[in-house]
Amino acid sequence: MPSKIFGVDLRLPQPQNERPGKTTSSATNSPASSRRGLKLGSSDKKNKERSLSKDRKIGPSQLSPSIQPKSVKLGMYMESPPTLFIGAPSQSSGVLMSGRLQVTPNVPEATLNSVTMYLECTTTTKRPVSDRCRECQTQINDLYEWHFFTQPKTFKAQNGMQELPFSHLIPGHLPATTHGQIGSLDYSLHVKAKAADGQEIEFRRELKFQRALLPGNEKNSVRIFPPTTLALHVTLPSVIHPIGEFPIQCRMTGITTQKGNDTARWRLRKLLWRIEEFESMVSPACSKHASKVGGEGKGISHENTREVGMDELKQGWKTDFDGEGSIEGEFNAAIDASAKPQCDVNAQNGLRISHTLIIELVIAEEWATGKKPGAATPTGAARVLRTQFNLNVTERAGMGLSWDDEQPPMYEDVPVSPPHYQGEHTTMTDYEGDDLHEDVEHLVLTP
Numbered sequence: 001m002p003s004k005i006f007g008v009d010l011r012l013p014q015p016q017n018e019r020p021g022k023t024t025s026s027a028t029n030s031p032a033s034s035r036r037g038l039k040l041g042s043s044d045k046k047n048k049e050r051s052l053s054k055d056r057k058i059g060p061s062q063l064s065p066s067i068q069p070k071s072v073k074l075g076m077y078m079e080s081p082p083t084l085f086i087g088a089p090s091q092s093s094g095v096l097m098s099g100r101l102q103v104t105p106n107v108p109e110a111t112l113n114s115v116t117m118y119l120e121c122t123t124t125t126k127r128p129v130s131d132r133c134r135e136c137q138t139q140i141n142d143l144y145e146w147h148f149f150t151q152p153k154t155f156k157a158q159n160g161m162q163e164l165p166f167s168h169l170i171p172g173h174l175p176a177t178t179h180g181q182i183g184s185l186d187y188s189l190h191v192k193a194k195a196a197d198g199q200e201i202e203f204r205r206e207l208k209f210q211r212a213l214l215p216g217n218e219k220n221s222v223r224i225f226p227p228t229t230l231a232l233h234v235t236l237p238s239v240i241h242p243i244g245e246f247p248i249q250c251r252m253t254g255i256t257t258q259k260g261n262d263t264a265r266w267r268l269r270k271l272l273w274r275i276e277e278f279e280s281m282v283s284p285a286c287s288k289h290a291s292k293v294g295g296e297g298k299g300i301s302h303e304n305t306r307e308v309g310m311d312e313l314k315q316g317w318k319t320d321f322d323g324e325g326s327i328e329g330e331f332n333a334a335i336d337a338s339a340k341p342q343c344d345v346n347a348q349n350g351l352r353i354s355h356t357l358i359i360e361l362v363i364a365e366e367w368a369t370g371k372k373p374g375a376a377t378p379t380g381a382a383r384v385l386r387t388q389f390n391l392n393v394t395e396r397a398g399m400g401l402s403w404d405d406e407q408p409p410m411y412e413d414v415p416v417s418p419p420h421y422q423g424e425h426t427t428m429t430d431y432e433g434d435d436l437h438e439d440v441e442h443l444v445l446t447p
């Protein structure tokens, strides 16, 4: 059966509403592991066989009513809760998965020569090296396999449904199920039963693997904006989640500068935050299309950046011009759940997703004379201070398990103190918007 006839239909469903994002691509050497997937991967030949078996699954025999019904019906009952890895890949001890494969005869006596089940990891790229080539688009790796019996086994209809138990410790280093803008990682249990009459009966159950990093101490950062004396102190949670708000505490110091009897000071007029999701992946080439990328073991690197949350604030902080002066405030930020945000992932096959919080402060300069320190005049100068922070986006620990947010931080999470100063990651530019000066005369200055 020519596999290409059905190739297009086998693509994983694609999100209907892709958000616009910046995208770059470049040819590169793919990491050696990207072709082998998760190291436990199967050979190319095996992938091909598996692909053919998938073709059969939706082949003509199922598109038109089959004369010969399947001798058994396969089903599955999962006993274990959904797989949630706790902790980083290097630390997680894994999760026990267990269930029962259910075999229901459709005929008085159904003899199966073998029943094999594979724990599969499917890596899909939306940017295959060769368009419409399924081998370039999808790699399937077997992580584990079960052989339920070695001798042919007969299932009798009079005994009804019979169950074949299975269990496995899912290793904690595996990347979680991920559906990115470029790449996807999916897990499934794929059952293949071979009947004595030559029939092959298949069954597939999707699995969702998730990871939760335990919350640790808050992260304190200080960003400076040379050549000014401005310093921004930011406190963020150690982990945040795809759903739900998180607090950002900000304190800016050094806003007041004495110049003789007069004072120059910065007033915060606007605060913008936004969260960016960065994804990168190396799309491997199948052996047939390896020449397109310059040989075996190479691929094409793709990157995508998109915004998954933002807001603009014009109030909500308090200003103190005394001494060197300070501005202080706390506000909530959140990832936009409708953007279908993904958790951070760093898979051996080259799929990486990370998140960045960008904060922009628009500050306007004022001048107060020694005679009237309470009355200030805007100088017209405005600046944009821009800085960014890494966010750890992870699932909540505590879904169906005894873990909760009160879990004491692990030793590794305790930050070194005091927080170190970082002069990098910041920029200061002139503000070019004109919305700052409209209401400037209504400013209420703290004495």
Ligand SMILES: [Zn+2]
Pocket (backbone or CB within 6 Å): 130, 133, 134, 135, 136, 137, 285, 286, 287, 288, 289
């Ligand atoms: Zn190909």
